[in-house]
Amino acid sequence: MQPMTAPQQNKPEAQRRDPAPSRLAYKAHRLWLTPVFRAFLRVGLPVFIILMAAGWYLANPTNRYAIGEKLTNVKRSVQERPEFMVKLMAVEGATPVVDNAVRQILPIDFPISSFDLDLERMRTEIMKLDVIEDADLRIRPGGVLEIALTERQPVILWRHSGVIDMLDAGGHRVASLLERDARSDLPLITGEGAAEAVSEARAILDTAGPLRGELRGLIRVGERRWDVVLKTNQRIQLPAENPVAALEQVIALHQAQDLFGRDLSVIDMRNPQRPTLRLGDTAMDELRRIKGVQIEEVSQ
Structure with a gap:
């Protein structure tokens, strides 16, 4: 081994390799650490x-x-699984006529997926029937579409414009009749605005219980008061305010003095403080005859 020469031993420090990274490497390293x-x-x-x-x-x-297409096929494959299929419809709480009307409104082709049934829209369509007061739709286990209906109960008849409508207790139309005898068990009202005062009419009819066999119906006058019409064509004109009390007064007078057995055409109670009686034609003729006789006797 040869001994190191003097020039090799004295090599400048500047020519040695710098261990520090370059500027580019330094920036890349700092960026990676961000x-x-x-x-x-x-x-x-x-x-x-x-x-x-x-x-x-x-x-x-x-x-x-x-x-x-793929998503649609997957969706339909899930929706048309047997547990989601509806096979028939059951209508509960409806008369045969209403049952048939509901089935005509909802012409559903069974079987059908429950996902294809819009129950809220179907309920809206059913509620368009006047006779329906409420409807509840749900899908029962076993694939049955159950429609539970509550029908309006007619309590009174309303004759207007040549038509007879059955109304419920709230004055809502239930159905129409071709003739009065079809529901002779229901009382009759007529006149403009009578449907808006069904509750008052029913109160009057309840009070007129002793006259039920002689009662023909109620007439709404001026959309503010009622006339009670009897089968003998006698009429009780009731006031706009507190008509029930006025009718009670008339019934008490009738029970005491057989008021409606007399030849009277109108009992005017529009002013309960001053009731007025209007005689019938026969009574008026007799009254005129009596007055005529009295006048002749006076002149003689």
Whole structure:
């Protein structure tokens, strides 16, 4: 081994290799240590690549149609499973006529998926029937569409414009009749605005119980008061305010003095403080005859 020469031993320090990183490497190392940059490389860049690939794939109309068809088929395969199929409809609480009307309004082709039934829309259609007060729709286990109905109960008849309508306790139309005898068990009202005062009419009819066998009906006058009409064509004109009390007064007078057994055409109670009696034609003729006799006797 040769001994080191003097020039090799005295080599300048500047020619030795610098262990420090370059400026570019230093900046790259610092960038890699940045949390945002590392998160971008781990998450942002893969997501960006996936979105770009998906956008390129979906830009083709054929691919979009194929995906839509696939999703539709999957959806239908789930919706048409046996446990979701409705096989028949049951209408509860309805008369045969209403039952048939409901089935005509909802012409459903069974079997059908429960996902294809819009129960709220169906209920809205059923509620358009005047006779229906309430409707509840639900799908029972076993694939049965149950429609529970509550029908309006007619309590009075309203004759208007040549038509006879059955009304419930709230004055809502239930159905129409071709003739009065079809529901002779229900009382009759007539006149403009009578349907809006059904509750008052019923109170008057309840009070007129002793006259029920002689009662023909009620007439609404001026949309503010009632006339009670009897089968003998006698009429009780009631006031607009507190008509029940006025009718009670008339009935008490009748029970005491057989008021309606007399030849009277009108009992005017529009002013309860001053009741007025109007005689019938026969009584008026007799009264005129008596007055004529009295006048002749006076002149003689």
